[in-house]
Amino acid sequence: MSYLVKMENVKKTFGNFNALDGINLNVNPGEIHGFIGPNGAGKTTTIRILLGFYKANGGKASVFDYDCWKDSIKIHQKISYVPGDVMLWGNLTGGEVIDMLSNLGRRKISEKKKNRLIDNFNLDINKKCRNYSKGNRQKVALISAFLSDAELLILDEPTSGLDPLMEQVFQEFVLETKQQGKSILLSSHILSEVEKTCDVVSIIKEGKVIESGELSKLRHLTRMNFIVHSKENLGKLSDSKGVINYSFDEQTKSATFQVEPSNVNAVLALLSNYKLDNLEVYPQTLEDLFLNYYEN
Amino acid sequence: MKKQYFANTGNCVQFILRQYKFLLLIFVLSILAFTIFSAQSYLELYPDAIERQLIAETMKNPSLVAMLGPVYGSENYTIGAVLSNQSLLITIVVVAIFNVLFVVKHLDYNENMSISELFNSFPIGRSAKLLALIIIIFILNFLLILGLVIGLLVLGIDSIDFNGSILYGSILALSGFFFGSLTMVISQLFSNKRLVMGLSFGYIGFSYLLRAVGDIQNNVVSYLSPIGLLQKSQVFVKNYWYSCIIILVITIILILLALFLSKEKDLGSGLIKLNGFVKRKNIIIKSPVGLALQIQKSTLIVWLIVMIILGFSYGSIVGDLGVYLEDNNFLRDFFVNSGDSSIELEYTFVVIKLMAILGIVPALLSIIGIWREEKSFRLEHIIAKPISRLKLFYSFTIPSCIFSLLNQLCFAGGYWYSANEYISSTISLSDFMVAVMSYFPAILFFISLSLLFIGIKPNLLIVNWLIYGVFSFLTIFGQALGWSEDVLNISIFNQIARYPVEDFNFQNMYIILSCAIIFNVIGFLFYRKRDLFNQ
Numbered sequence: 001m002s003y004l005v006k007m008e009n010v011k012k013t014f015g016n017f018n019a020l021d022g023i024n025l026n027v028n029p030g031e032i033h034g035f036i037g038p039n040g041a042g043k044t045t046t047i048r049i050l051l052g053f054y055k056a057n058g059g060k061a062s063v064f065d066y067d068c069w070k071d072s073i074k075i076h077q078k079i080s081y082v083p084g085d086v087m088l089w090g091n092l093t094g095g096e097v098i099d100m101l102s103n104l105g106r107r108k109i110s111e112k113k114k115n116r117l118i119d120n121f122n123l124d125i126n127k128k129c130r131n132y133s134k135g136n137r138q139k140v141a142l143i144s145a146f147l148s149d150a151e152l153l154i155l156d157e158p159t160s161g162l163d164p165l166m167e168q169v170f171q172e173f174v175l176e177t178k179q180q181g182k183s184i185l186l187s188s189h190i191l192s193e194v195e196k197t198c199d200v201v202s203i204i205k206e207g208k209v210i211e212s213g214e215l216s217k218l219r220h221l222t223r224m225n226f227i228v229h230s231k232e233n234l235g236k237l238s239d240s241k242g243v244i245n246y247s248f249d250e251q252t253k254s255a256t257f258q259v260e261p262s263n264v265n266a267v268l269a270l271l272s273n274y275k276l277d278n279l280e281v282y283p284q285t286l287e288d289l290f291l292n293y294y295e296n
Numbered sequence: 297m298k299k300q301y302f303a304n305t306g307n308c309v310q311f312i313l314r315q316y317k318f319l320l321l322i323f324v325l326s327i328l329a330f331t332i333f334s335a336q337s338y339l340e341l342y343p344d345a346i347e348r349q350l351i352a353e354t355m356k357n358p359s360l361v362a363m364l365g366p367v368y369g370s371e372n373y374t375i376g377a378v379l380s381n382q383s384l385l386i387t388i389v390v391v392a393i394f395n396v397l398f399v400v401k402h403l404d405y406n407e408n409m410s411i412s413e414l415f416n417s418f419p420i421g422r423s424a425k426l427l428a429l430i431i432i433i434f435i436l437n438f439l440l441i442l443g444l445v446i447g448l449l450v451l452g453i454d455s456i457d458f459n460g461s462i463l464y465g466s467i468l469a470l471s472g473f474f475f476g477s478l479t480m481v482i483s484q485l486f487s488n489k490r491l492v493m494g495l496s497f498g499y500i501g502f503s504y505l506l507r508a509v510g511d512i513q514n515n516v517v518s519y520l521s522p523i524g525l526l527q528k529s530q531v532f533v534k535n536y537w538y539s540c541i542i543i544l545v546i547t548i549i550l551i552l553l554a555l556f557l558s559k560e561k562d563l564g565s566g567l568i569k570l571n572g573f574v575k576r577k578n579i580i581i582k583s584p585v586g587l588a589l590q591i592q593k594s595t596l597i598v599w600l601i602v603m604i605i606l607g608f609s610y611g612s613i614v615g616d617l618g619v620y621l622e623d624n625n626f627l628r629d630f631f632v633n634s635g636d637s638s639i640e641l642e643y644t645f646v647v648i649k650l651m652a653i654l655g656i657v658p659a660l661l662s663i664i665g666i667w668r669e670e671k672s673f674r675l676e677h678i679i680a681k682p683i684s685r686l687k688l689f690y691s692f693t694i695p696s697c698i699f700s701l702l703n704q705l706c707f708a709g710g711y712w713y714s715a716n717e718y719i720s721s722t723i724s725l726s727d728f729m730v731a732v733m734s735y736f737p738a739i740l741f742f743i744s745l746s747l748l749f750i751g752i753k754p755n756l757l758i759v760n761w762l763i764y765g766v767f768s769f770l771t772i773f774g775q776a777l778g779w780s781e782d783v784l785n786i787s788i789f790n791q792i793a794r795y796p797v798e799d800f801n802f803q804n805m806y807i808i809l810s811c812a813i814i815f816n817v818i819g820f821l822f823y824r825k826r827d828l829f830n831q
């Protein structure tokens with residue numbers, strides 16, 4: 001078994017709308033995989049295909065080498081899932097839901113771990129779910145997921161309702177899960193959320209995975225920010241090859257623009273034709289990178 | 297109390313009225329329309345005094361007294377007396393329910409904190425919203441009096457005079473005002489909306505039952521119920537005002553109490569804290585069936601009780617059937633259609649059929665549970681566990697079928713218990729049970745039909761209700777409307793023989809059952825293949 005999750009050119013249409021337009025996604029065993037994209041990119045759709053809730057219109061999707069549609073029960077035996085919008089039964093208490101979900105999962109759970117999770121997430125399990133806030137409902141689902149001892153956790157925007165303190169607790173349990181050799185697929189629209197825990201990220205946009213790889217390698221994709229001060233007229237730069245988002249500030253007499261990593265040498269050569277007072281070059285932050293992706 | 301508590305009450309009144317004026321208007325108009333139309337139709341139904349006299353005797357039947365209240369003025373049963381006897385009680389209850397709902401909607405409970413926080417962050421006095429609500433409820437019920445007086449007097453019926461009309465309006469208005477204020481007090485004490493609603497509606501129900509007990513035994517117990525007390529006004533007969541005055545005084549006390557309590561209370565909390573007070577046993581759910589039962593538990597129990605009560609009530613009038621049907625042409629046509637057997641037996645057949653039709657409602661409500669779970673995304677947690685769609689599907693289907701069977705048994709039990717004295721000479725218990733159960737395949741048919749839609753496309757469930765509506769209409773009214781046999785036979789309820797007068801129709805039973813099984817299986821095949829949560 002090479003990949004835990006393997007999706008090849010998976011397509012999904014709703015009516016005549018292409019929600020997924022050929023998704024390729026691979027998750028290795030023991031990996032925390034961040035699945036990032038803007039609203040409506042297709043994260044939830046992808047996850048629902050993995051769980052066998054939706055049937056793909058094309059391509060191949062498998063988890064643990066089991067077909068996601070045909071063998072979903074076998075997959076469900078080894079995974080745990082936290083939906084994006086956690087809806088619970090108003091009449092049951094949080095504790096009852098946690099117990100029910102572990103009963104239905106037919107896995108032995110450790111009371112000790114359960115109490116530790118409830119303590120750390122600071123959840124009042126005696127309240128009826130009807131009275132829970134969004135974050136509290138999410139905690140119920142997260143506690144059930146971490147408790148389940150599943151080999152793969154699939155979490156759809158697990159931290160969207162959590163406060164910063166709880167987000168930290170969540171990250172601790174993610175790392176603990178990883179140390180036990182288990183894997184997590186975690187969707188989000190915010191990079192900083194996954195940056196701390198994920199080894200690998202895939203970026204999805206408009207139903208396609210447009211970038212995938214280790215976070216450290218993705219950093220190579222970031223553009224360089226240039227700020228150039230010069231008494232000469234820099235106007236010609238704006239049309240030059242490799243210069244993006246050129247703007248000139250009259251007051252400070254400085255030009256600001258971005259350059260793709262592959263064009264940095266060419267642009268530097270170009271700049272050597274001018275007499276410069278000052279030159280600042282620094283890489284974009286990852287957050288900027290994602291904004292690049294989100295924008296175009 | 298300090299003035300600052302009530303700062304900006306006027307704005308609150310405007311704010312609420314702006315949003316709800318149409319709802320309030322529609323409510324007042326509906327009550328008006330109902331009252332006027334009933335008065336008008338009594339005039340047409342019982343135009344002469346002798347006929348009304350007979351009805352008055354009928355109304356003294358204990359089960360009718362329990363349902364509608366005591367008969368006043370039976371020696372001179374005027375149209376006014378008929379109106380206060382037959383329409384007043386139900387209207388009192390409806391007005392009470394509306395007022396409770398309106399109050400609950402507008403007070404702060406722990407659930408809708410964000411809205412009320414927004415509201416209260418404006419410079420609005422702590423008790424202003426409560427006072428605003430009191431004012432609105434007052435206006436609402438005052439309009440009710442005004443409308444009723446005008447409406448009733450316009451009818452120009454002799455026995456419905458000015459004095460009586462004002463009293464009639466006041467009784468209804470005070471019912472609303474009283475139960476509304478009571479809800480306000482309860483809302484100050486508890487923060488949980490459902491608890492407040494439960495207590496308020498519970499009290500309405502309790503008052504209704506209390507007066508039923510008192511009215512049947514004709515004793516003082518009715519006076520202990522606000523609803524019973526209001527009925528004691530004998531409106532349009534004696535026009536006593538004392539009950540209205542008593543209720544008004546109590547209402548004013550309740551309002552003052554609510555205002556007093558409201559200044560002590562935190563936003564979104566109640567004066568009585570229930571945290572850790574209501575402890576119940578932990579519910580343990582181990583299977584999808586357990587979940588299906590758990591989420592429907594209270595509804596299922598209520599329906600079973602309703603079926604017993606209905607069976608019992610329908611059964612309890614079998615003995616007096618002769619009297620009822622003699623007086624009422626419509627009912628006689630309705631019940632005695634092909635009368636070669638006794639009236640009691642014919643009536644029994646009709647009731648069995650009606651109860652089968654009614655029994656489909658809870659059956660469908662319960663089976664649609666599987667779709668409700670999906671639509672609300674709660675099913676995501678369940679279906680992500682190693683539970684097959686087959687298991688899930690039948691975890692809802694089988695309990696629904698068993699529940700429907702129990703419903704019919706409950707009805708049959710209640711009916712036989714109260715009616716066997718009169719029908720056991722013409723039909724044996726086992727034949728009676730076979731007659732009841734001969735409709736069970738029709739119930740299964742509808743359960744399976746809804747499963748078919750849930751499997752193919754749940755949005756089509758409305759079609760299921762439509763078919764049900766058409767079939768029921770054909771069955772209940774078709775004959776009276778004189779429609780042809782062919783049209784009537786479209787309804788599967790008409791395909792079931794009236795055993796034991798007719799031979800049991802095995803062929804039709806097999807056809808209906810086969811349809812049910814086919815729908816069920818096809819429904820599942822589609823359910824297995826379709827996307828879940830894709831709406």
Ligand SMILES: Nc1ncnc2c1ncn2[C@@H]1O[C@H](COP(=O)(O)OP(=O)(O)OP(=O)(O)O)[C@@H](O)[C@H]1O
Pocket residue numbers: 014017019037038039040041042043044045046084189829830831
């Ligand atoms: N059942 C459906 N019918 C029609 N269109 C759908 C359906 N479900 C999703 N879509 C569309 O498919 C696209 C992808 O939706 P999806 O829910 O997968 O996005 P997402 O990445 O999870 O977004 P978010 O971050 O907002 O949760 C969206 O444009 C959405 O409108």
Ligand SMILES: [Mg+2]
Pocket residue numbers: 043044045084156
């Ligand atoms: Mg989503």
